[in-house]
Every structure is written in C-alpha cells, then in structure tokens.
Amino acid sequence: MNMILIQSNEVDAGGMCCLSDDRARHIRKVLGGVPGKSLRVGLQNGPLGQGMIENIENGQVTLSCTFDNELPQRPSIDLLLAMPRPKVMKRLWAQLAALGVGRIVLLRAEKVERYYFDSHVIDPDFYTPLLQEGLQQARCTHLPEVSVHPLFKPFVEDELEGLFGGHDKLLADPAGTLRLSACMKKIDPARRIVLSIGPEGGWTPYELDHFHGHGFKVFGMGHRILRSDTAVIGLLSIMNELKS
Amino acid sequence: MNMILIQSNEVDAGGMCCLSDDRARHIRKVLGGVPGKSLRVGLQNGPLGQGMIENIENGQVTLSCTFDNELPQRPSIDLLLAMPRPKVMKRLWAQLAALGVGRIVLLRAEKVERYYFDSHVIDPDFYTPLLQEGLQQARCTHLPEVSVHPLFKPFVEDELEGLFGGHDKLLADPAGTLRLSACMKKIDPARRIVLSIGPEGGWTPYELDHFHGHGFKVFGMGHRILRSDTAVIGLLSIMNELKS
Numbered sequence: 001m002n003m004i005l006i007q008s009n010e011v012d013a014g015g016m017c018c019l020s021d022d023r024a025r026h027i028r029k030v031l032g033g034v035p036g037k038s039l040r041v042g043l044q045n046g047p048l049g050q051g052m053i054e055n056i057e058n059g060q061v062t063l064s065c066t067f068d069n070e071l072p073q074r075p076s077i078d079l080l081l082a083m084p085r086p087k088v089m090k091r092l093w094a095q096l097a098a099l100g101v102g103r104i105v106l107l108r109a110e111k112v113e114r115y116y117f118d119s120h121v122i123d124p125d126f127y128t129p130l131l132q133e134g135l136q137q138a139r140c141t142h143l144p145e146v147s148v149h150p151l152f153k154p155f156v157e158d159e160l161e162g163l164f165g166g167h168d169k170l171l172a173d174p175a176g177t178l179r180l181s182a183c184m185k186k187i188d189p190a191r192r193i194v195l196s197i198g199p200e201g202g203w204t205p206y207e208l209d210h211f212h213g214h215g216f217k218v219f220g221m222g223h224r225i226l227r228s229d230t231a232v233i234g235l236l237s238i239m240n241e242l243k244s
Numbered sequence: 245m246n247m248i249l250i251q252s253n254e255v256d257a258g259g260m261c262c263l264s265d266d267r268a269r270h271i272r273k274v275l276g277g278v279p280g281k282s283l284r285v286g287l288q289n290g291p292l293g294q295g296m297i298e299n300i301e302n303g304q305v306t307l308s309c310t311f312d313n314e315l316p317q318r319p320s321i322d323l324l325l326a327m328p329r330p331k332v333m334k335r336l337w338a339q340l341a342a343l344g345v346g347r348i349v350l351l352r353a354e355k356v357e358r359y360y361f362d363s364h365v366i367d368p369d370f371y372t373p374l375l376q377e378g379l380q381q382a383r384c385t386h387l388p389e390v391s392v393h394p395l396f397k398p399f400v401e402d403e404l405e406g407l408f409g410g411h412d413k414l415l416a417d418p419a420g421t422l423r424l425s426a427c428m429k430k431i432d433p434a435r436r437i438v439l440s441i442g443p444e445g446g447w448t449p450y451e452l453d454h455f456h457g458h459g460f461k462v463f464g465m466g467h468r469i470l471r472s473d474t475a476v477i478g479l480l481s482i483m484n485e486l487k488s
Contacts, residue, residue: 002469091335095474138468181485222484224382225246230339233474234481240466241425241482 097134
C-alpha cells in the first residue's frame with residue numbers, strides 16, 4: 001500500500017479516523033507506524049492527504065487527517081470489456097484500478113461462455129476490495145464504477161449511448177489496420193474515451209456491426225495475439241501515455 | 245495456443261513431425277484436429293509455417309510441415325529487470341514471451357530480497373515451458389534468452405557493456421521527468437533497446453549512478469505507482485507501439 005484509502009464515513013468533522021482492520025495491521029507491521037509518523041492517505045472518490053498517527057492501541061490506529069483542497073481528476077478512459085475467463089478477471093481488478101479507469105463495463109459476447117457470469121469474481125463484495133487494493137497501490141482515489149451485462153443486444157441497443165454517447169470510441173480488433181497511436185492523435189484530450197476489447201476469439205461480425213453503428217473506430221494491435229489481461233493492461237498503458 | 249511450437253530436432257528432413265505430449269492433446273481436444281486439417285506451426289527461433297495433420301493414432305499426432313522462407317524478426321527490446329517477487333515473476337514469464345523480448349536479465353538490487361534468488365521460478369526447467377506457452381499464444385517463435393545475476397556490482401561492471409553496449413538504454417524511475425513517448429522519438433529504430441525497470445521501492449542512488457554511468461536515460465511513469473508486473477507489461481506495450 002502506497003496510500004491508505006479511507007471512506008468518508010470513517011473520518012469525523014475534525015479529521016480523526018480510527019482504523020482497526022487490515023489497514024491498521026499494514027500501518028503497524030509493514031510501514032512500521034509509530035505515533036507522530038505521517039502517512040499518505042486518500043478519501044475514496046475524494047482528495048489525497050496526509051494522516052498523522054496520533055495513537056496506536058490494542059491494534060487500533062488513530063490518524064489525524066488533513067486533505068488537499070484539490071480533487072484528483074477522474075480517469076478519463078472507460079473500458080467496455082467482453083467478460084474474460086473468471087480466473088483472468090480476478091487478476092485484472094486491482095490492475096485496472098491501479099492503471100486508472102473511470103468505468104468498467106463487463107459484457108457478454110458470442111465467444112464468451114455463459115457460465116462466466118455465474119462466477120463470484122463479478123460480485124461487488126469480491127471485487128470492491130481488489131479495486132481498493134489497486135487504488136492503494138497506485139496512490140489514487142477514484143473507485144471505478146462497474147456494471148455487468150450478461151446480454152449483448154439489450155446493452156448495445158438501450159444502454160451504450162446513455163453511458164458513452166459523448167465519448168470518443170475505440171475498438172481493438174485483430175482486423176484493424178490503423179495503429180492505436182495514430183487513433184490517439186485524433187482524440188480531443190478534453191473528451192472521455194471508451195475502449196472496447198473483445199474476447200480472445202474476437203467480436204463476431206454481428207457484434208462489430210453494432211459497434212460500427214455506434215461510431216467505434218477500429219484499430220489493430222500488431223501481429224501478436226495477446227491474452228486478454230495482457231492486452232487490456234498494454235492498451236490502457238498506451239492510452240494513458242499518449243493522452244496526457 | 246494460436247500456434248504449435250516445434251523444436252528443430254522434432255522435424256525430419258521431409259518436414260514430418262510426430263507429437264505425443266500436451267501439444268498433441270491440444271490439437272485433438274481443443275482445436276478439434278482431424279486428418280487433412282491444417283494448423284499454424286512455428287519452429288522455435290525459426291520460421292512460421294503450416295502443419296497438415298497426416299494422421300492421429302493412439303493420441304499421437306503426425307504433422308506434415310512446410311515453413312516460410314522468411315525468418316520473423318527477433319524482438320528488438322531487451323529487459324533488465326530487478327528480480328520481482330517470485331509469485332509475480334511466475335505470472336510474468338508467458339506474458340514477456342508473448343509481448344516479445346529478445347533477452348531478459350534478472351538482477352539483484354538493494355531493495356530486492358536475497359531469497360528471491362532461491363526460488364524455483366528462475367530455474368530454466370520451470371520457466372522455459374512458460375516462455376513457450378507465451379510464444380504459442382502470441383504466434384511468435386523467438387524464445388527470449390534469460391540470465392540471472394544475484395550480484396549487482398559484478399554484473400554492471402563486467403557484463404552490462406558486453407550485452408548492451410550498442411543498445412539505446414532507457415530506465416524507468418519515479419523521479420524521471422521525461423515521458424517514455426518523448427524518449428522513444430529520439431530512438432534510432434534500427435538499434436536495439438534495453439529497458440531497465442527497478443524494484444517496487446526503486447533503484448538506490450548508488451545503483452542509479454551506475455546506470456547513468458553506462459548511459460541510461462531516465463524517464464518517468466506519471467504519478468501512479470504500479471506493481472512491477474503491471475509496469476513491465478505497460479512499458480513494453482508502449483515501446484512496441486511507438487517503435488514500429
């Protein structure tokens with residue numbers, strides 16, 4: 001943890017915050033926290049700040065927090081991802097939060113097995129702590145918003161425009177001839193981007209037609225075929241690098 | 245597997261190749277191979293090609309292979325990586341081979357625990373199959389060369405120049421102010437690049453001095469602090485995107 005993530009209901013009006021869970025243990029055991037020592041803290045979906053250790057007693061850590069006036073910018077990239085294998089998705093949550101994603105939409109596709117949606121890895125009680133772990137690693141506070149859509153057609157017909165109507169829309173496909181770096185040059189830095197990444201077998205022509213109809217621009221990823229977790233991390237990294 | 249990787253001693257002069265291990269099982273069970281069907285194959289460190297299934301008997305698959313005349317280019321990026329935690333390194337092998345790395349050097353650093361070098365994850369018998377898995381995923385044939393150096397000083401003083409003397413040298417460090425994309429603009433595309441990535445706690449000033457002395461240029465990675473596997477995948481992806 002490079003920052004201790006705090007919920008707004010854990011801090012009182014005077015900035016005092018009592019922790020007794022994993023974070024308290026981490027402060028004591030890993031960071032070697034002692035009274036008087038100051039730590040980086042962050043309010044979930046809020047500002048970064050400093051937490052001075054006031055007191056450590058019975059495993060409980062009391063911090064006196066002061067927060068910055070400025071709010072960090074919400075990550076400007078959203079992700080529309082064909083649901084990966086649960087084992088892969090489990091590993092991705094923390095990394096997505098660390099890389100910075102505003103919204104994560106997990107979508108069914110023809111080449112996604114139906115049973116992936118029965119997995120516990122898409123249960124908020126399972127993934128929220130992993131997203132928070134990623135924020136604490138990366139020293140960021142914006143928790144990605146997550147939604148899960150086990151039906152393709154109702155999502156693209158009824159919900160896609162509502163979520164991503166004003167976004168620049170990009171779609172990674174092996175058939176794409178443009179490079180992502182070329183697409184990024186034409187992006188308005190003030191607008192949000194949504195990145196669509198298909199299953200390892202690719203979106204079907206029917207699915208691609210829907211995305212084209214909604215204005216998604218297709219780019220290629222070179223000749224290498226990457227596992228979806230490698231591809232997601234790589235593409236988000238390229239976009240973060242070229243957007244700023 | 246998007247390609248079946250074959251060793252040169254497994255193919256006879258007429259292009260015939262008999263497989264009876266995991267690859268044979270994969271061809272039968274996952275790819276639904278039947279005689280007459282053609283599969284993508286690749287010779288390790290050699291050309292790509294096609295393998296026509298001649299025969300399937302007792303679980304053994306016989307392929308008749310023809311290989312391209314052209315040899316795929318060896319990946320032009322090498323990686324000089326402070327040894328990550330064994331659990332992280334275990335997950336990285338296949339992804340590094342899939343992303344394309346010519347050489348992987350795993351190095352001790354002040355902030356790397358000594359015992360990481362006792363792990364089985366740096367045993368060639370352990371990592372070679374993982375590298376091969378990455379090649380079969382990405383449809384590439386160049387197996388990264390790997391070396392492990394449990395002592396920092398002898399490596400940088402006696403071996404670094406021999407391996408990377410003619411390379412463009414880049415080093416990722418939180419203190420860097422240049423962006424990687426800016427560095428990449430000054431790179432001669434004909435030259436090889438070596439990318440140095442430190443431990444999560446960073447290289448020490450002493451270690452950085454050594455790297456500066458050898459001509460490494462330092463770049464930053466933005467304000468996010470990433471886990472080393474996320475950082476490695478992200479940085480290699482950016483370099484692949486901007487180099488070509």
